[in-house]
Amino acid sequence: MAGRRRVRLYHLLLLVPFVALWVPLYNRVEPSFAGIPFFYWYQMAWIVITVVLILIVYRFDRRSGGGS
Amino acid sequence: MSNPPDAVAITVFAALFGFVTLLGFFAGRWRRGDLNLLSEWGLGGRRFGTVVTWFLLGGDLYTAYTFIAVPALLFGAGATGFFAVPYTILVYPLLFIVYPRLWSVAKAKGYVTAADFVRGRFGNGTLALAIAVTGIVATMPYIALQLVGMEVVIAGLGINMSPTLPIIGVVHDLPLLIAFTVLALYTYNSGLRAPAMIAVVKDFLLYATVIGAVIIIPAELGGFAKIFAAVDAKTLILAPATAANLGPQSAYATLALGSTLALFLYPHAVTGLLSSSSRHVVRRNAVALPAYSFALGLIALLGYMAVASGVKNMPQFAAGFKTFGNQYAVPALFLHSFPGWFVGIAFAAIAIGALVPAAIMSIACANLFTRNIYREYLDPDCSPGREAQVAKIVSLVVKLGALVFIIALPSAYAIQFQLLGGIIIIQTAPAVLLGLYTSKLNPWALLMGWMAGMASGTWMAWANAFKVSIYPLHILGVIVPCYAAVSSLILNLVVSLVFSWLFNAVLRTPPSDATAESDYA
Numbered sequence: 001m002a003g004r005r006r007v008r009l010y011h012l013l014l015l016v017p018f019v020a021l022w023v024p025l026y027n028r029v030e031p032s033f034a035g036i037p038f039f040y041w042y043q044m045a046w047i048v049i050t051v052v053l054i055l056i057v058y059r060f061d062r063r064s065g066g067g068s
Numbered sequence: 069m070s071n072p073p074d075a076v077a078i079t080v081f082a083a084l085f086g087f088v089t090l091l092g093f094f095a096g097r098w099r100r101g102d103l104n105l106l107s108e109w110g111l112g113g114r115r116f117g118t119v120v121t122w123f124l125l126g127g128d129l130y131t132a133y134t135f136i137a138v139p140a141l142l143f144g145a146g147a148t149g150f151f152a153v154p155y156t157i158l159v160y161p162l163l164f165i166v167y168p169r170l171w172s173v174a175k176a177k178g179y180v181t182a183a184d185f186v187r188g189r190f191g192n193g194t195l196a197l198a199i200a201v202t203g204i205v206a207t208m209p210y211i212a213l214q215l216v217g218m219e220v221v222i223a224g225l226g227i228n229m230s231p232t233l234p235i236i237g238v239v240h241d242l243p244l245l246i247a248f249t250v251l252a253l254y255t256y257n258s259g260l261r262a263p264a265m266i267a268v269v270k271d272f273l274l275y276a277t278v279i280g281a282v283i284i285i286p287a288e289l290g291g292f293a294k295i296f297a298a299v300d301a302k303t304l305i306l307a308p309a310t311a312a313n314l315g316p317q318s319a320y321a322t323l324a325l326g327s328t329l330a331l332f333l334y335p336h337a338v339t340g341l342l343s344s345s346s347r348h349v350v351r352r353n354a355v356a357l358p359a360y361s362f363a364l365g366l367i368a369l370l371g372y373m374a375v376a377s378g379v380k381n382m383p384q385f386a387a388g389f390k391t392f393g394n395q396y397a398v399p400a401l402f403l404h405s406f407p408g409w410f411v412g413i414a415f416a417a418i419a420i421g422a423l424v425p426a427a428i429m430s431i432a433c434a435n436l437f438t439r440n441i442y443r444e445y446l447d448p449d450c451s452p453g454r455e456a457q458v459a460k461i462v463s464l465v466v467k468l469g470a471l472v473f474i475i476a477l478p479s480a481y482a483i484q485f486q487l488l489g490g491i492i493i494i495q496t497a498p499a500v501l502l503g504l505y506t507s508k509l510n511p512w513a514l515l516m517g518w519m520a521g522m523a524s525g526t527w528m529a530w531a532n533a534f535k536v537s538i539y540p541l542h543i544l545g546v547i548v549p550c551y552a553a554v555s556s557l558i559l560n561l562v563v564s565l566v567f568s569w570l571f572n573a574v575l576r577t578p579p580s581d582a583t584a585e586s587d588y589a
Contacts, residue, residue, distance in 0.1 A: 011165070014161035014164065014165060015161070017157055017158055017161060018158060018161075021154040021157065021158065021324070022321070023306065023317045023318075023320050023321045024309075024317065027305050027306050027308075027317060028305060029304060029305055032293075032296075034292055034293075035291055035292035035293030035294070035295075035296060036292050036296065037296055037304060037305065039147060039150070039304070039305045039306075040150065040365075040369070043150065043153045043154055043157075043365070044153065044362065044365045046154075046157055047153070047156075047157055047358050047361050047362050047365065048358075048362075050157050050160060050161070050358060051160075051355055051358050053161075054160060054161060054164050054354055054355050055355050057164070058164075058351060058352070058355060061351075
């Protein structure tokens with residue numbers, strides 16, 4: 001690590017959940033899934049999606065030399 | 069009339085509790101280190117790998133109180149309570165990017181607390197003292213709240229909380245006294261290793277409970293569609309914003325954001341993080357810890373299941389609801405839906421789930437007091453052995469304080485102080501989080517920002533009689549309900565940045581930074 005921190009473009013993936021969890025996007029009942037209103041299953045789904053996003057960044061970091 | 073005691077449930081509960089007690093004492097020998105050093109007693113020797121850290125932080129952050137309070141909020145207020153889910157999502161990108169830097173600099177410089185870091189980064193003891201005191205004050209009521217979680221399930225078992233003993237007479241809250249004495253002793257003996265080991269047991273119980281609950285209860289109640297149909301349609305989602313008032317949606321968003329920023333500033337979270345064996349352990353846990361968020365989401369929905377099951381109006385639970393309010397919703401649901409042995413497991417998961425964070429929080433407070441108050445101001449030349457000894461004693465004092473707090477005062481006070489705790493701990497964000505990226509901020513400016521944030525945040529909470537943490541702001545004629553932690557943090561940031569710029573321009577004092585950029589990588 002040569003002094004400066006390198007901000008890589010794929011790190012922006014970590015900002016996606018902050019956008020996706022903007023409240024007006026999901027403050028609805030329909031479409032419901034297995035009887036669960038949209039408001040609830042959408043947010044639960046983002047737990048899984050966020051894990052995948054962090055995992056992608058983690059992998060890319062390792063490939064490009066040991067992480068930030 | 070309260071529900072009758074269930075012998076099977078009590079036996080299972082007591083057996084599990086006894087087992088973790090033994091484990092707590094045994095933990096001192098695990099990965100043996102010299103427990104007369106603060107980094108060994110108070111940080112487990114910084115040797116915990118990915119898996120142990122996962123259990124430890126999981127038990128540390130997702131506390132028993134969380135598992136009682138979040139469903140209670142959905143039970144009473146509906147969708148608003150679900151903010152715990154976006155909050156426990158957003159915290160992980162932040163953990164992944166920012167906190168490995170804290171781990172690295174702490175390892176490089178031997179820091180044990182966030183205040184240690186601020187002391188080194190900005191070379192200002194007063195600022196570090198402010199950070200340390202904020203941490204202790206924010207954490208103390210949190211420890212007391214863990215006792216509330218424990219109290220609710222012990223009462224749910226139908227155990228007499230104030231039995232009459234021979235010779236001594238009536239002893240109030242005897243089960244709590246016993247549980248806490250045991251906790252205090254093994255924490256003193258084993259340090260951070262005790263909660264780390266107990267957290268593993270607690271998690272098996274917790275995940276068994278969650279899986280059991282989301283299979284058994286919806287089946288009994290006729291499926292999720294019926295459960296959600298039982299919830300008042302007005303609170304099933306957040307009320308829409310109007311041109312004059314953004315309403316609950318802005319409260320929800322700011323609660324999630326503020327809680328995200330606050331979480332890893334808490335001393336117990338820092339202690340958990342710094343006990344891990346490498347920065348990669350921290351990063352891997354940002355991937356693995358959301359499993360608890362998923363469990364928390366499912367547990368939150370237990371609040372709606374409690375609504376659908378109708379426990380609120382059942383005569384056997386009337387006394388519990390009268391004493392504990394909505395916090396009794398989940399225990400009542402379990403008692404109503406589960407056989408005795410499974411109630412024992414579920415309640416043990418909650419009670420043991422209270423022991424883990426209570427131990428870590430008291431260790432974290434002890435670390436702060438010892439490092440940033442005792443060694444800094446009272447006994448600068450103390451030996452490492454003396455330092456560890458002071459920390460052990462402080463951990464006892466802190467727990468005793470929490471116990472007195474909960475026995476002497478109504479539990480509503482603990483809840484109100486904890487609400488204030490979130491608002492004040494976030495005021496350490498500029499010094500700690502921005503400090504991880506720059507030393508150019510002026511420490512006195514940071515201190516002024518901290519004061520502005522503390523004062524405005526406390527004032528807003530006071531204006532709400534410490535009952536709710538949402539304070540409505542009036543911006544250009546629109547009412548914007550905002551979590552007081554967020555609005556006061558913005559003021560704090562503005563003051564910190566403006567005065568840093570001013571002081572740096574006028575005084576030109578060179579930064580007094582004991583760390584180098586390479587320490588953070």
